Amino acid sequence: MNIVLLGAPGAGKGTQAKKLVSEFGVAHISTGDILRAAVKNQTELGKQAQKYMDVGDLVPDQLIIDMMKERLKEDDAQKGFILDGFPRTTAQADALKEMLDGLGKTLEAALQIEVDFDTIIKRLSSRRTCRDCGHIGTASEESCTVCGGEMYQRDDDKPETIKNRLDVYAKQTAPLIDYYKDKNLLVTVNGDQDVEDVYKDVKEAIK
Numbered sequence: 001m002n003i004v005l006l007g008a009p010g011a012g013k014g015t016q017a018k019k020l021v022s023e024f025g026v027a028h029i030s031t032g033d034i035l036r037a038a039v040k041n042q043t044e045l046g047k048q049a050q051k052y053m054d055v056g057d058l059v060p061d062q063l064i065i066d067m068m069k070e071r072l073k074e075d076d077a078q079k080g081f082i083l084d085g086f087p088r089t090t091a092q093a094d095a096l097k098e099m100l101d102g103l104g105k106t107l108e109a110a111l112q113i114e115v116d117f118d119t120i121i122k123r124l125s126s127r128r129t130c131r132d133c134g135h136i137g138t139a140s141e142e143s144c145t146v147c148g149g150e151m152y153q154r155d156d157d158k159p160e161t162i163k164n165r166l167d168v169y170a171k172q173t174a175p176l177i178d179y180y181k182d183k184n185l186l187v188t189v190n191g192d193q194d195v196e197d198v199y200k201d202v203k204e205a206i207k
């Protein structure tokens with residue numbers, strides 16, 4: 001299973017990716033998670049990425065492409081992967097195709113999780129993330145329901161940054177919907193349902 005997840009921030013890509021990973025044993029490759037870890041550890045990549053992430057802009061393509069070239073070669077990605085948050089531009093999508101060609105792999109689907117922007121704004125404003133295990137929850141969870149860790153609000157889930165992230169999505173990432181449609185890889189599910197109902201549709205769509 002080699003799949004790309006498409007959808008605005010807050011559409012539920014991370015949540016659905018985690019479910020697919022636990023059922024099918026493929027690798028969950030989230031560029032946002034990799035970058036947040038790099039920022040936390042103040043690696044060279046983290047230092048370069050931070051200023052873009054803080055304001056909700058995209059990190060430059062070449063940094064992301066170099067990072068993904070390495071990530072896709074790792075052992076866990078050989079049995080399949082769910083790409084969550086990558087590609088986010090057509091240049092990244094072209095680079096992904098080249099990387100996969102080089103590795104002798106093909107993309108099976110680009111799965112779009114569709115949610116309207118009003119719902120996204122509400123979701124992102126109340127989204128909380130576990131500092132320890134990355135579980136995604138809401139402001140009503142005082143501690144993580146999975147591991148008991150501390151739930152925090154990502155800086156980029158604050159109202160002033162959300163608007164820019166959605167503008168960036170509309171301008172730079174939404175064109176990937178047509179990009180993958182043209183390649184006959186696009187499948188779309190309605191993300192404005194309960195997590196389990198979305199997951200049912202996801203599995204049906206990628207069958």
Ligand code: AMP
Nearest residue numbers: 031032052053057058059064085086088
């Ligand atoms: P996410 O957790 O996917 O919402 O990503 C958080 C932030 O990381 C984004 O707002 C971007 O600044 C950066 N980022 C994640 N993935 C990418 C990507 N594929 N290209 C450029 N920037 C990215």
